Amino acid sequence: MKKLKQQITNAVSASLTSLSYPEKEFSLAPPKNPEFGDLSTNISLLLTQNLKMPPLEIAQSIAKELNKELPHHISEISVTLPGFINFKVDKSFYQSKVKTILDEDDSFGKSGLGAGKTANVEFVSANPTGPLTVGHGRNAVLGDTVSSILEWHGFDVTREYYFNDAGRQMRILGQSVEARYFEILGKEFEFPDDGYKGTYIKDIAQTILDDLGVDLSAGDSSFKEKAEISIFEDIKKSLLNLGVHFDQFTNEKTFYENGEIDKLLSELRDKDLIYDKDGATWFRTTALGKDQDRVYIKSTGEPTYRVPDTAYHRDKINRGFDLIIDIFGADHADAYPDVLLALESLGLKTDQIRVLLYQFVTLLRGGEKIKMSTREANFVTMDELVNEVGIDVVRYFFIMRSMNTHLDFDLELATDQSDKNPVFYLQYAHARICNIIKHGQESGLELGDDFDSGLLSHPEEINLIQHMVRFPEIMELAFENLEPQIIANTLQELATRFHKFYGQCHVITEDRVLSNARLALITSVKVIMGNGLKILGLTAPERM
RNA sequence: ACCCUCGUAGUUCAAUGGAUAGAACAAGUGCCUCCUAAGCAUUAGAUGCAGGUUCGAUUCCUGCCGAGGGUACCA
Numbered sequence: 001m002k003k004l005k006q007q008i009t010n011a012v013s014a015s016l017t018s019l020s021y022p023e024k025e026f027s028l029a030p031p032k033n034p035e036f037g038d039l040s041t042n043i044s045l046l047l048t049q050n051l052k053m054p055p056l057e058i059a060q061s062i063a064k065e066l067n068k069e070l071p072h073h074i075s076e077i078s079v080t081l082p083g084f085i086n087f088k089v090d091k092s093f094y095q096s097k098v099k100t101i102l103d104e105d106d107s108f109g110k111s112g113l114g115a116g117k118t119a120n121v122e123f124v125s126a127n128p129t130g131p132l133t134v135g136h137g138r139n140a141v142l143g144d145t146v147s148s149i150l151e152w153h154g155f156d157v158t159r160e161y162y163f164n165d166a167g168r169q170m171r172i173l174g175q176s177v178e179a180r181y182f183e184i185l186g187k188e189f190e191f192p193d194d195g196y197k198g199t200y201i202k203d204i205a206q207t208i209l210d211d212l213g214v215d216l217s218a219g220d221s222s223f224k225e226k227a228e229i230s231i232f233e234d235i236k237k238s239l240l241n242l243g244v245h246f247d248q249f250t251n252e253k254t255f256y257e258n259g260e261i262d263k264l265l266s267e268l269r270d271k272d273l274i275y276d277k278d279g280a281t282w283f284r285t286t287a288l289g290k291d292q293d294r295v296y297i298k299s300t301g302e303p304t305y306r307v308p309d310t311a312y313h314r315d316k317i318n319r320g321f322d323l324i325i326d327i328f329g330a331d332h333a334d335a336y337p338d339v340l341l342a343l344e345s346l347g348l349k350t351d352q353i354r355v356l357l358y359q360f361v362t363l364l365r366g367g368e369k370i371k372m373s374t375r376e377a378n379f380v381t382m383d384e385l386v387n388e389v390g391i392d393v394v395r396y397f398f399i400m401r402s403m404n405t406h407l408d409f410d411l412e413l414a415t416d417q418s419d420k421n422p423v424f425y426l427q428y429a430h431a432r433i434c435n436i437i438k439h440g441q442e443s444g445l446e447l448g449d450d451f452d453s454g455l456l457s458h459p460e461e462i463n464l465i466q467h468m469v470r471f472p473e474i475m476e477l478a479f480e481n482l483e484p485q486i487i488a489n490t491l492q493e494l495a496t497r498f499h500k501f502y503g504q505c506h507v508i509t510e511d512r513v514l515s516n517a518r519l520a521l522i523t524s525v526k527v528i529m530g531n532g533l534k535i536l537g538l539t540a541p542e543r544m
Numbered sequence: 545a546c547c548c549u550c551g552u553a554g555u556u557c558a559a560u561g562g563a564u565a566g567a568a569c570a571a572g573u574g575c576c577u578c579c580u581a582a583g584c585a586u587u588a589g590a591u592g593c594a595g596g597u598u599c600g601a602u603u604c605c606u607g608c609c610g611a612g613g614g615u616a617c618c619a
Contacts, residue, residue: 036563081563084562167618167619296617298617302617304619332614334613335619357549359549359612401558402557406611406612408557410556417569422567431582436579502583508579544580
């Protein structure tokens with residue numbers, strides 16, 4: 001399809017030249033209404049200003065020129081109001097594509113854009129202060145799917161989880177566990193004001209009691225350490241439950257221990273980008289075009305998150321990745337530009353870094369907003385959700401929405417409607433195909449190498465193939481935009497066209513030659529649907 | 545107050561600056577002697593408000609209204 005479009009583009013350009021019209025970038029895309037043809041260009045609408053002519057007239061002159069020698073696979077050129085030039089692609093072009101898809105199989109639509117390249121995707125990166133919640137779910141599913149998209153295009157991807165077990169949050173976590181420990185023992189305890197109130201804290205305290213006995217004293221480091229280990233195990237388990245695995249966990253502590261943070265600070269100081277004021281150390285962001293300076297080291301001596309974050313990103317750059325992706329929640333929108341600024345001021349190139357911001361999920365229960373807070377223990381865990389509605393429903397729910405939409409997640413609706421989740425629509429198409437193939441086998445029909453694709457001329461058959469040939473371009477688009485949702489949309493459309501085909505055309509019939517051709521067709525649909533579902537981390541069931 | 549993101553059908557969401565704004569759920573109506581009715585067909589229903597750019601705006605720009613996030617020596 002890409003080649004065909006290139007040919008048409010060239011042909012249009014050539015006719016512009018012979019008509020002495022100016023060169024201009026123009027679009028060539030399938031029109032919304034298929035009656036107009038398979039591809040349309042807006043070139044004449046764009047030229048109307050330069051030429052001071054009505055667009056329709058321009059279109060007609062170009063079409064006349066193109067008609068002198070029709071581009072390959074083009075059977076008809078028409079002009080419609082207000083001045084689109086439409087191309088009708090020959091059926092045989094589409095018919096021949098079934099074989100292409102079957103031949104390329106798992107590779108159909110792979111661009112190779114990332115061949116020989118490496119990518120790092122950092123996501124989730126939640127500190128181990130509590131269970132993985134629905135809030136983290138969007139991050140996890142997005143990051144995992146973006147990683148899969150990169151892998152599809154040939155990248156060698158490292159899925160990475162960055163965490164910090166040394167900061168304030170973790171200190172309070174330890175204090176919370178300690179308080180519960182003494183509470184269980186009936187001793188005096190003081191629960192921190194901003195402590196973690198979840199019941200999992202009590203569970204951890206109980207475990208510590210069981211394992212280490214009753215003699216721990218206040219301030220024992222076991223409280224925090226045990227809590228961290230236990231919670232991290234839970235998080236990892238929840239991630240696996242969601243179908244997400246990580247290749248690497250990186251601890252913020254590393255950059256204190258290996259001296260990278262000191263190095264970073266002294267380099268910035270040498271460039272006069274750091275100064276001391278009010279007992280704190282400041283990063284001179286105003287010198288780099290921002291409207292206020294930022295604290296780098298608090299008066300307590302503790303660096304703010306920006307410092308290790310910058311060291312961490314320098315580390316990722318030094319590891320030589322061709323592409324570095326961060327999946328952040330909207331609350332980071334203001335923070336990451338400072339990290340990039342610091343890196344750039346150190347002379348590092350940051351073009352390969354792409355930050356994907358996703359908007360928060362608003363949790364609702366029966367229309368009522370739930371304010372999520374790990375500390376206040378107002379959260380719904382991913383495990384609860386996955387156990388209730390299943391991994392495919394959860395993943396698809398997050399994938400089918402654009403990451404910059406503020407989405408509402410009503411728990412009641414989610415569970416009530418989980419059996420109506422559109423993910424089943426895709427999976428059902430896949431299962432239906434598998435069933436037809438099985439049915440064919442039972443009646444002695446097996447897809448061979450030679451089938452007559454010329455028999456695939458029913459409108460629904462052509463309609464189906466017309467959509468399939470766009471798959472490679474759509475996968476490229478998903479890569480450029482790093483939006484999994486694009487894939488969800490295209491599979492949705494593929495399933496629709498398949499179901500319509502199914503309603504109109506019987507595959508296994510008395511007519512063996514036709515059956516064979518249709519078997520080839522649906523197998524090619526299965527290839528694309530299967531690949532698409534796999535990229536999205538969804539199962540492709542053989543029966544439902 | 546300022547910055548970022550968003551505002552589309554009753555609800556949850558789609559729509560490379562293009563032609564008649566698409567789905568799903570909810571509401572109404574049809575279709576299983578036929579490869580799975582988790583499907584198909586069909587009715588009704590929407591671009592927050594006001595301007596601007598453009599041949600053409602849901603999309604780009606300005607203002608207003610509304611939601612979420614940020615403007616922390618929290619991450």
